[in-house]
Amino acid sequence: MLQPLYNTSLSLLTDLYQITMAYGYWKSGTAEKEAVFNLYFRKHPFQGGFTIACGLSSVVEYLNAFSFSDDDVQYLGTLTGTDGQPLFDPAFLDYLHTLRFTGDIDAVLEGTVAFPNEPLVRVRGPILQCQLLETPLLTLVNFQSLIATKAARMRLAAQNDTLLEFGLRRAQGIDGGITASRAAYIGGCDATSNVLAGKLYGIPVRGTHAHSWVMSFDSELESFQVYADVLPNNVTLLVDTYDTIQGVKNAIEAGKKLKERGYQFSAIRLDSGDLAYLSIEARKLLDEAGFGETGIVGSNDLDEYLITSLKQQGARINIWGIGTKLVTAYDQPALGGVYKLAAIQNPAGEWEYKLKLSEQAIKISTPGIQQVRRYYNERGFISDMIYNEETPPAGPSTMIDPYDFTRQRRFTESTAFEDLLVPVFRKGQPVYTPPAIQAVRNRVQQQLARLHPSIKRFTNPHAYPVGLEQQLHQLRTDLILKMRQR
């Protein structure tokens, strides 16, 4: 999805400090030290109970294309420091120029439900390379996971209704719009208004006309009739340009002629006013006129809360158009994903485990070559246990809540599980082919079906249990204590 869009090397799509650190490693002879970084988030967005992992296919594309171009290194050569001298040694720029990714990536599949502190992407490789990838990987995964999660919430609210994404005009930049359309589709939207996203990703596109169409005619009825004449197989009429109820009546008039011609009067659209009241009245008028199959699109700054409320009020909307609130994730426009060093090899080839200390318990990272084991039964997912692949659980295992060590769970050997991180790159080579977007979209709904409803509710959701395998918990605790004693 990056390749058809971007015309430029994206290897400089990173923070300058990644490159100065890379220089530091290179210059001090530690560039090749093997390291492990985990990309994870600390808190679900939207005060929710789940997050949908999304963005891996972009990560794969990004890594496949990762290479500093001639003008990338030329540009880096122009950067200067406080003394006006170049920041970087030309030999380092030569090194960057030939650099390719040679590490390993393990990641959670796109469309998987994920929880705080679980690595979504794990990067293992020379520390210099791991460091350069921090920013682009976060940019790709943070935003796409955020929007897929928002869309999944909208889908929960809309139940079995049709969900259309309309947000391009309010999106954060061009690919803010295009990427949002893709992630929204994955999260559960049925179609987008964004034609370029449709073209690039094979997402169904939908749309008919705006107020300006109606205003360009002398009367609303004429505008509807002309529209139905010229596009009889795509008739959704926007009825609120002047007076909504009169608009519904005009739409019915146009719909009758359309029906006579043997076409389907798909829907009317309400874009303002009291959507509950107007949709109920419109439904009556449509039904009385024999248009029981004609749908009602509702739009106007909707989100999962308004959709829920409108449904509770008995609104007869069965197609929801959502724009701004979805594509910008309006109530929380960033997922705070982070990328933390978790282990580094010493010259003897042994892992030294690393964590980032903080005064805030939630900000203390977890060391280790982390994998996530998800236990489940026939009713759904039970809980997730993060473990260190160097010390995998053997036999029955105990999982400990890192924020309250008295909360523990034991799993017998017979509990079914799957490990969530799968190999994506090995020694720089891709070993995983991202599935078609439709399969990712299906996965989201399959995953959500296995989550208890209490975890999916919008208000005070139940916290799905995630903990550390006991050996990893011990390792983390020992490290914290050691560091605090310094």
Add this chain to the structure above:
Amino acid sequence: MLQPLYNTSLSLLTDLYQITMAYGYWKSGTAEKEAVFNLYFRKHPFQGGFTIACGLSSVVEYLNAFSFSDDDVQYLGTLTGTDGQPLFDPAFLDYLHTLRFTGDIDAVLEGTVAFPNEPLVRVRGPILQCQLLETPLLTLVNFQSLIATKAARMRLAAQNDTLLEFGLRRAQGIDGGITASRAAYIGGCDATSNVLAGKLYGIPVRGTHAHSWVMSFDSELESFQVYADVLPNNVTLLVDTYDTIQGVKNAIEAGKKLKERGYQFSAIRLDSGDLAYLSIEARKLLDEAGFGETGIVGSNDLDEYLITSLKQQGARINIWGIGTKLVTAYDQPALGGVYKLAAIQNPAGEWEYKLKLSEQAIKISTPGIQQVRRYYNERGFISDMIYNEETPPAGPSTMIDPYDFTRQRRFTESTAFEDLLVPVFRKGQPVYTPPAIQAVRNRVQQQLARLHPSIKRFTNPHAYPVGLEQQLHQLRTDLILKMRQR
């Protein structure tokens, strides 16, 4: 700025309904009707008193490249309607294939302060073309104006301090990040961490190291010393990986060696904890050690309110690193810009004025071929009057507040003014060359200097007076009354 980045035609970067409407106009023989649309917003973002117009240079680029490619029309040819038949007649796709923009664009210069209801971009041309441009123009202008405004607010809060934009990892997609870096620089940031934005737009880039650099060494002091050894002309040391005060002391140790070598110890950086307290303590330690010139960078989810509060608390931070809250415009991640039909020519070549009615007064649009006249004196801007170019004010003019017609202002002929919209395209040809980014950035500060402080404050800002010239006000009122009487 689009061209170096994107590899694809962006002519499908629009909502499907623009294309179905275009088809409707084409099929009903009205495609060439001359129309005027205005792009404007109804409310300042962030409950503020001003907005910075931004995005015009992207609009120019977009229009220069506007052309449906072979695969664009091929894709449109695959779209089908409710009956499974193609949506579009092949002759229409041929028409699109050869379509170029042939209209006029007038626009407010990038970096200008703008107010609700003032057209930022005015598009005049065949209605089919005007309609196709709605979505991309909104996408480009909404987001860039939003971020430039947010950055200008951060700049006001930071006063004369250095302001660094760090947001890429939390941005909404790749160009959400790149475009945000550009708009943030225009709005008043001094530099970005985003290397690709630096390369593409010539924005200064800044950055040194992260916690992971420190964690990859056995001790913090060693990590600082190695960093200062290898990048002596770019030394900003992040001191909060373990214990901040100890970190400052270690940084001073490394700084002393650096000083001996004749280099400048640029700054330390605080990224967590009580920034007011820690910066005051750090300042004392640095000053005592003879590093009075060494700066203190503060970061950690900062925005204009936190910067103001920290300054009020006496924080000694003089370099502010701002990320998520800036590049996503966190507290209001979308500017609600709209694009409304304002006039259309009848077959006799006369303008028929158009407006969109609404139950909400703020949502009623304004008809006319609008221009904005900004009156000013030596103390700054006085007020803005929107007028219809077909009925320009002659002699002394009266401006009327459309939301309270009893609020009126009179301007004598001697009041100085400038008209804000300048010609950008004429008959499809560009007649305006966007200035260098630095000039746009300077313009923002020049413009803000001419706004009264009461309009720039964050809490309950004074509303800058904007009204309609009396003839335009009369036209609008007449149209509303006529429509309400239907």
